[in-house]
Amino acid sequence: MPIREVRLDAVLRALGGAFVELVFAPSGDDVFVDSVVFAEVGDLTRPGTADVESSELWLAVGIGAAELAAWLNRVDQKGSAPRAVMSKEASDTSVRAAAQRAGIALMAVHPDARWDRLFSTIRGVLDHSVSRQDSEDVVFGSDTDLFELAQNVASLTRGMVSIEDERSHVMAYSASGDAADELRRQSILGREGPREYLRKLQEWGVFESLRRSDDVVEVPAHEDLAIRRRLVVPIRRISENIKGESGFSSDLLGTIWVQEGPLPIAGDADRVLRGAAAIAARLISRIRDAPSNEAIQVQRLLGVLGGGVDVPSLAASLSIPMSGPAMVIGVASVGGSVLSASGELVSSLRLHASAFHRESLVSAFGARIYVLFPRTQSVKSTVSWTREVVARLEKVSPSGLRAAVSSPVSTLTEVARARAEVDRVLDGTSGDVRVTTLADSRTPVLLGEIMxxxxxxxxxxxxxxxxxxxxxxxxxxxxxxxxxxxxxxxxxxxxxxxxxxxxxxxxxxxxxxxxxxxxxxxxxxxxxxxxxxxxxxxxxxxxxxxxxxxxxxxxx
Missing domain, CATH: 1.10.10.2840 (PucR C-terminal helix-turn-helix domain)
Known part of the structure; x- marks a missing residue:
């Protein structure tokens, strides 16, 4: 099944006008995107990076105004370039003029915005734009996602809403007005809120209340820190007891925050938030429990789902080349404990992989995460990158991470064999060496298989x-x-x-x-x-x- 395209204005609504602003879009054209990647300076000159296989939305990371304008002026306007570019240099007049000549939509990114959070949010919109909840709740209706839910709650409560995961990372939010305080702005930009305020939340028992109760908690304003009044409700996974009755479990999935704006928060906001928390629980559970269409396609390509695999069709659907070498990386936990392949870990690994190789694909299956690098055959550089990433992501897994890098295979038809190779290495080693290959670990792998x-x-x-x-x-x-x-x-x-x-x-x-x-x-x-x-x-x-x-x- 082909990946569904998403209108660019839907992506912009999800990101919020205060942080990403449309500068230019081709006149009269509806701009649709279905993929996003990081683009660096080298991508502007490296052969083959601006062909039909390129992503439709580029995040111009670290590309200066002069380099970006020069590239836009050279772009082939016959469909070989991305449809849209996001840049922190979009305010430059030369960049704007070049985007217009190239017929490419241009968006300005807030200077303080974190690229990784921006990428993660866009990827979430693309992956889960068709995710819907089946609630019969008449307040919100039966056809919504997290961003629409945030906007609906904002309308009903007269406040500004953000939906965060259990680690206080913003997943979705409503439009922000001039009354957005510094805490909200920094949270959406991916920065940490004022430490003094976080200490106050701890002193006021807010975090403890969210852990222990399903009640809506009121958080008073703090004038010295310019923090406005808020309401917050926990989002807990919905479970069924042995009688089939639904109820909330102790599994905290996140929180919904309402910041007071120009008008006081509505009097029935508590009821609205409790209903919204139930819907958010279903949405978040569905997103986490059901792999995206792309993830399933990658798993089929890797051969972990069994059965026959139509590699040419999968390659076309995933927009990756059939020909040329490829490599696979497998990531697991250290010491035999089950790897918690959480959304955060998979997303972080996807971000790093996309920055290293724009055509990379990442998918979790069972207790392991696999990374596929098409058109790659350098074992040395891939092992070096893997060591760096494993070291960076250590904090995500309490027991630590380890990885195996496959030998290069000549075409995509051999990717399943490469995946089987990294599984052999991970099965036959314990993680004393965090990143290894079959060539470097042949003795323990072969001995283990003999045993x-x-x-x-x-x-x-x-x-x-x-x-x-x-x-x-x-x-x-x-x-x-x-x-x-x-x-x-x-x-x-x-x-x-x-x-x-x-x-x-x-x-x-x-x-x-x-x-x-x-x-x-x-x-x-x-x-x-x-x-x-x-x-x-x-x-x-x-x-x-x-x-x-x-x-x-x-x-x-």
Whole structure:
């Protein structure tokens, strides 16, 4: 299914006129966009960046007025350029004149606006413009999204509304008038509000009330900080009990804030906010739980959904080239904990990936996030970028992040193989090295797969290991640990006894006892190899077959 285009004026309404303003649009033309990317100075001169595969909306990040005007003057007006450009240099007369000559819509971005928040908001509008809620609430109707909801609440309460997620990041907001205070302005621009005010909210118990109660909380004005009066209500996920009755869970999804404007907030604002919170809960849950159309297409291309894949059709739908090399990156958690592939983590990764490679695609599936880079074959630069991004996003995952980078594949038809390669690496490593490749981690990956194959085939299981385990259980001994350390040190009694903190003669006695219990001769190299493999395989099966590093037990 093709991606639905969105009118540019709808994007502008979502962003708010105080932060992004339309400077020029081709006369009489309806401008539609269905994709957005960051554009940097190099994109203006690099071959192939302004063709039919380019994004329709460019965010001109770090591009000066002279460079932007010069590029607009060179643009081919036969459909090879983006349809619209957002820039913080749009007030420059040369940029405006060049945009008019090129027939490209131009929008001015507020100097203090954060590009990452702007990108995230636009991407949300494009991804979820068709998201609708099924509420029968007659106050708001049955056909709305978060931005429309914010505007409707603003009309009913006579205030200015913002809808924030659980981390106080603004997801949607109503139009702002001249009465918008500094806190609202900074929040929408993506900046943190005054610290003194945040401390006041803490002192007044606002955050605690939002955590513990579904009630609307009144926040008084603060004249010294020029902060106006507000009402705020928590948004909680709606759950069903065993009787099928709906109710609010303790899972906080976000908040709805109403700032008082020129008129006092309406007297029935509490009722309006409670109804809006219920609708917002359904909208946010649906957006988070249901992947976008693009995400599903990327998952099909990566081969994680199974079945036949029509790669040419997917490539055309995703506007990426069929030919040329490609690479895949897989991101997971450190230490085997489940990766919380939250919207924030996926969005942040998408932002960084788009800045590195404009045609990149990102999708979460299961406990992992995958990044696809078409027309990419430089392992060195991709690994370097991945290390930087993993380090930046560490705070998003409490247990930390790790990543695997695939080898380049020649065409998109081989992308599923590249994804399978990064899964092999992530399954066979534990994250001691945060970013790696199959070439760099071949030993633990292959050993892990060998261990798993042995554990899965009963005929490859050596019953003599069971005899050793039975002896240890019956006698409270540690013969298994002793022989494992002994073999890991290649039969060096001195080093092995030091690690075990026992006398060398004690270890010699234990090894002799192991030989008697298992009816083996550990002086034979083949016997030592088999014993080491069997001990490692059984230990891996007991602990964690996918995440332990067998190289720590079995050495070449």
């Amino acid at each position: 798993d194959a042995i554990a899965a085939d009963e005929q490859l299981h050596d019953p003599r290991i069971d005899a050793l385990d039975v002896y240890d259980r019956r006698n409270g001994s540690n013969m298994r640990e002793s022989v494992s350390v002994y073999l890991a040190h290649s039969g060096d009694v001195r080093r092995a006894s030091e690690q075990l903190r026992i006398h060398p003669n004690t270890l010699r006695y234990r090894i002799k006892r192991v030989e008697e219990i298992t009816d083996t001769d550990l002086s034979e190299p083949s016997t030592r190899l088999l014993m080491e493999i069997q001990l490692a395989a059984s230990a891996r099966a007991v602990s964690s077959p996918n995440l332990s590093d067998p190289s720590s037990t079995l050495r070449e």
